[in-house]
Amino acid sequence: MRHTWSIEASYRDLAIAGDAAGLDRNAVRYVSDRALAFDQADGRIDYPSIWCPTPALWLAALAVLVERGLPLRLGLTETDASGRIAAYAKLFPRFDAAMLATIASIHPRQAELSAAMGEQIEHAFEQLRQRLTAQDRGSLEA
Numbered sequence: 001m002r003h004t005w006s007i008e009a010s011y012r013d014l015a016i017a018g019d020a021a022g023l024d025r026n027a028v029r030y031v032s033d034r035a036l037a038f039d040q041a042d043g044r045i046d047y048p049s050i051w052c053p054t055p056a057l058w059l060a061a062l063a064v065l066v067e068r069g070l071p072l073r074l075g076l077t078e079t080d081a082s083g084r085i086a087a088y089a090k091l092f093p094r095f096d097a098a099m100l101a102t103i104a105s106i107h108p109r110q111a112e113l114s115a116a117m118g119e120q121i122e123h124a125f126e127q128l129r130q131r132l133t134a135q136d137r138g139s140l141e142a
Contacts, residue, residue: 001086002079004046007062009072011043014061017070018045021060027051066125067132074121094118 007014014028027049031042047058065072074092079085095103095114104111 001081004048004077004079005058006047006075006077007045007058007065007072008042008075009065009070010039011041012039013065013068013070013072014043014045017061017064020064021057023057023061024051027057027061063128063132066128069129089114091117092121094122 008031009017011028011030015025018025018028023045027045028043029046031044045052045058045061047055052058052061062072062074072092073090076089076091077085078087095118100111100115103114
């Protein structure tokens with residue numbers, strides 16, 4: 001099995017974040033095959049990929065989006081040996097209460113895991129924002 005982490009957001013926002021992180025411009029891919037204007041299309045950065053070979057680059061792009069408070073989605077895809085998608089998990093943003101209730105009616109343990117993971121990711125994003133804000137203040141005072 002192969003796991004691929006993905007960040008989805010506005011193509012424009014991802015292009016800016018990818019550039020700031022030092023990613024190759026080809027790392028940002030369009031989510032849809034529909035032709036949309038640059039500022040209206042959604043994009044995606046996958047790790048691992050040929051254009052994003054290290055987790056540090058992927059995380060750096062994610063950090064730019066989080067620091068700026070831009071909307072994003074995180075996902076984890078599992079593919080089998082033939083390349084077919086075996087499973088997909090939406091990691092962020094959290095499911096709303098109605099969706100969690102639906103998931104819980106089918107698979108209670110998965111609903112618990114999804115809720116816990118969403119809370120952990122939100123907590124990590126908040127800590128990242130606070131550290132980056134403190135870091136910016138420190139560089140201004142120096």
